Structure formats: structure tokens, C-alpha cells
Amino acid sequence: MSYIWNIPTKVMFGSGQLNSLHDEAMPGKKGLVVISNGKSAKVNGYLERVLQELKTAGAASIVFDHIEANPLEATIQQGVELARREQCDFIVGLGGGSVLDAATIIAAVAPQPSGRVWDYVAMGSGGKRPLTVSSLPYIEVTTSAGTGSEVDAWGVVSNPDTKEKVGFKGEYPWLAIVDPELMLTVPPKFTAYQGFDALFHSVEGYISNFCNEAAAMVEREAIRNVAQYLPLAVKDGSNLEARTKMAFANTMSGYSMDVGSCTSEHAMEHALSAFHHALPHGAGLIMISLAYFKYFIEQHVCDDRFIMMAKDMGKKDAQKPEDFLTALADLQKACQVYDLKMSDYGIHPDEFQAMAKNARDTMGGLFMCDPAKLREADVIKIYEQSYR
Numbered sequence: 119m120s121y122i123w124n125i126p127t128k129v130m131f132g133s134g135q136l137n138s139l140h141d142e143a144m145p146g147k148k149g150l151v152v153i154s155n156g157k158s159a160k161v162n163g164y165l166e167r168v169l170q171e172l173k174t175a176g177a178a179s180i181v182f183d184h185i186e187a188n189p190l191e192a193t194i195q196q197g198v199e200l201a202r203r204e205q206c207d208f209i210v211g212l213g214g215g216s217v218l219d220a221a222t223i224i225a226a227v228a229p230q231p232s233g234r235v236w237d238y239v240a241m242g243s244g245g246k247r248p249l250t251v252s253s254l255p256y257i258e259v260t261t262s263a264g265t266g267s268e269v270d271a272w273g274v275v276s277n278p279d280t281k282e283k284v285g286f287k288g289e290y291p292w293l294a295i296v297d298p299e300l301m302l303t304v305p306p307k308f309t310a311y312q313g314f315d316a317l318f319h320s321v322e323g324y325i326s327n328f329c330n331e332a333a334a335m336v337e338r339e340a341i342r343n344v345a346q347y348l349p350l351a352v353k354d355g356s357n358l359e360a361r362t363k364m365a366f367a368n369t370m371s372g373y374s375m376d377v378g379s380c381t382s383e384h385a386m387e388h389a390l391s392a393f394h395h396a397l398p399h400g401a402g403l404i405m406i407s408l409a410y411f412k413y414f415i416e417q418h419v420c421d422d423r424f425i426m427m428a429k430d431m432g433k434k435d436a437q438k439p440e441d442f443l444t445a446l447a448d449l450q451k452a453c454q455v456y457d458l459k460m461s462d463y464g465i466h467p468d469e470f471q472a473m474a475k476n477a478r479d480t481m482g483g484l485f486m487c488d489p490a491k492l493r494e495a496d497v498i499k500i501y502e503q504s505y506r
């Protein structure tokens with residue numbers, strides 16, 4: 119029942135909130151606006167709107183448009199160098215989880231007197247140097263409903279040389295804009311991947327050893343909203359009510375990671391996408407999820423919690439923990455992601471042993487959050503059971 123709730127980010131939530139950004143007193147004179155290397159922020163007009171909002175608020179800006187999915191250390195480092203060179207005093211992340219995570223890390227590393235991103239990574243083979251200067255203030259404008267990154271202090275960075283994908287702890291955003299109108303254009307496939315990411319942040323949090331009353335409150339609200347509205351958002355992306363509820367679930371799941379914690383499912387997925395860079399985070403989670411949660415259900419370590427989640431997901435008459443697996447499979451089918459295949463992304467069973475080791479070496483802390491002990495052999499078995 120003990121927890122610390124200390125999330126200092128101002129959140130502007132709801133349709134049309136981006137249009138109010140200019141009413142905020144900006145935290146600096148020149149912002150580095152970070153977007154992806156894709157087209158969506160430009161063709162949908164979001165970039166233009168953000169630049170105009172900053173201008174109206176009296177701030178100058180420059181754009182860094184190179185962030186890829188599962189952002190690389192070298193790319194984020196380019197953003198750090200641009201922010202330093204241009205003397206930007208605040209950062210704006212405009213995009214999905216990869217962009218928001220990159221903005222968190224750029225804001226943290228740019229003001230440090232020396233060093234590059236990997237020097238300050240505290241996990242795996244990172245340099246483990248402490249951040250000695252406060253982060254630049256930064257604004258997160260999320261265009262997806264998945265990672266909850268707009269309300270957390272974490273980023274994720276990938277290092278292809280060492281095959282690592284690890285968390286990076288920076289500071290909380292100064293401001294978050296969660297405007298579901300910016301999510302209307304996300305294609306169905308990615309709507310589903312991102313929505314399941316939000317779901318798993320809360321499902322993992324709810325069964326974790328670090329669950330508490332505050333975490334459970336936001337987690338169950340998120341689970342209920344994803345179960346009810348994700349199929350609608352996948353089916354009809356222009357459904358603003360479904361997008362709004364998914365945006366809400368996403369932010370609640372973000373809070374769940376602030377007051378609670380994910381479990382090792384996230385470590386196992388990071389290993390998959392560290393080895394296979396094209397694999398979207400949410401898709402990787404979906405692939406391993408049924409075997410992963412089945413493991414804990416068979417240990418009978420938190421039956422009541424699985425039953426509660428099954429009820430939250432619409433199985434009102436749920437009586438046994440296995441009903442959660444049925445609810446999860448049904449939701450995957452309703453969102454057309456039940457038959458995702460690892461082999462479609464080039465994943466091969468020969469890699470499972472190395473991936474199991476990688477999951478523990480890079481994100482080992484999450485295994486401490488599991489409600490039952492997951493040994494390396496169990497991790498390999500879950501990968502094997504999930505393989506198609």
C-alpha cells in the first residue's frame with residue numbers, strides 16, 4: 119500500500135489541445151523540434167502547426183527529422199549535437215514513442231559538459247556516467263496511443279553494435295500534449311501494436327511485485343479502456359471517441375510505470391527488437407504475450423489478479439485465471455493481430471538462448487518485478503512456445 123506519486127508533468131489532454139500550446143509561457147527561447155524520419159508529421163500538418171504555435175508563443179525553433187523506429191544511439195547523438203551547436207534551450211518531441219523517447223534523451227544529454235549518449239546509459243554495456251547537469255525542459259506532443267512516454271522520465275535507446283535496447287532515465291517532461299485528433303491518421307496495424315503496448319504496461323504492472331493501490335487504479339482503468347475501445351479504433355481510425363479513450367488509457371498506463379513497474383515481458387521484447395530492428399515493440403509484445411502470462415497463471419501466484427483483469431476485459435463471469443488468456447486472445451483476434459509471426463521478421467529459434475541472456479543482461483531489473491521466478495530456461499521456453 120506504499121507508493122510515491124511524484125509526476126511533475128503538466129498534461130493538456132483532449133481534442134484540439136495542440137491549438138492551446140501558444141498560450142503556455144515557453145520554457146526557453148529556442149526549441150529543437152524532434153520528429154521521425156518518416157513523412158507523417160509533415161504531410162498531416164502537425165509539424166507546421168507546432169512550429170506556428172512556438173512562433174506565436176515567441177520562441178524560435180529548428181527541426182531535427184531523423185528519428186527512426188527503435189531509435190539508434192548514433193541518431194539520438196546527432197540530435198544532441200544539433201541542440202548543443204544551435205544552443206537550443208528546450209526540446210519538443212512530436213511523434214510516437216520512438217520520437218518522445220529520443221526527445222527525453224536529447225534533453226538529458228545535450229546540457230552535459232561532455233560525452234555522448236552511450237556514456238550516460240546506466241544499463242548493459244553503457245558508460246554509466248552520472249548526469250551532472252539538469253535536463254533541458256522538454257515538451258512531448260504524442261501522436262500515438264501506446265508508450266505513455268509523455269508522462270515518464272524514461273527513453274529507450276538501441277545500440278546495433280552490441281545488440282542492446284535499453285532504458286535511459288532522464289527527467290520528466292515539462293509539458294505533455296495528448297490530443298487524440300493527432301492520432302486519427304495512425305494506420306490500423308500500428309494502432310493495434312501501440313494499443314497493446316499500452317495494455318501490457320498495465321497488465322504487467324498489475325501482476326508485478328511492485329503493484330500498489332495507486333498503480334492498480336490507473337492500470338485497471340487503462341485495461342478497461344483498451345479492451346473496450348482498441349478494436350473500435352483499429353476498425354475505424356476516424357472514431358474520435360475510441361481514439362480519445364485509447365489516448366487516455368495510454369497516459370494512465372504511462373502513470374502505471376511511474377508509480378509501479380513493468381515486468382520481464384518488456385525485457386524479453388527488448389531482446390527481440392534489439393536483434394531484429396524492424397520489429398515494432400508492440401508487435402513483439404503481442405507475439406510473446408500469451409505464453410508469457412500463461413507461465414505465471416500456471417504458477418498460481420496471482421490468480422485473483424488475472425481473474426480481475428479478465429473481468430475488466432469484458433469477461434464478466436470470469437472465475438479462473440485462464441479466463442484472462444481467453445480475453446487476451448479474443449482482443450488480439452478483434453484487433454487482427456492474433457496470428458503475428460516471429461518468422462515474418464526473420465527471427466529464428468537458434469537465437470533464443472542469446473536473446474534470453476540479452477534480456478537479463480540489459481533489462482535484468484524487470485525480472486525482480488515478476489510475481490514468480492523466471493529462469494533463463496523458462497524465458498527460452500516462452501520464446502519457443504511463441505514461435506511461428
Ligand SMILES: [Zn+2]
Nearest residue numbers: 265315319399
Ligand atoms: Zn512498452
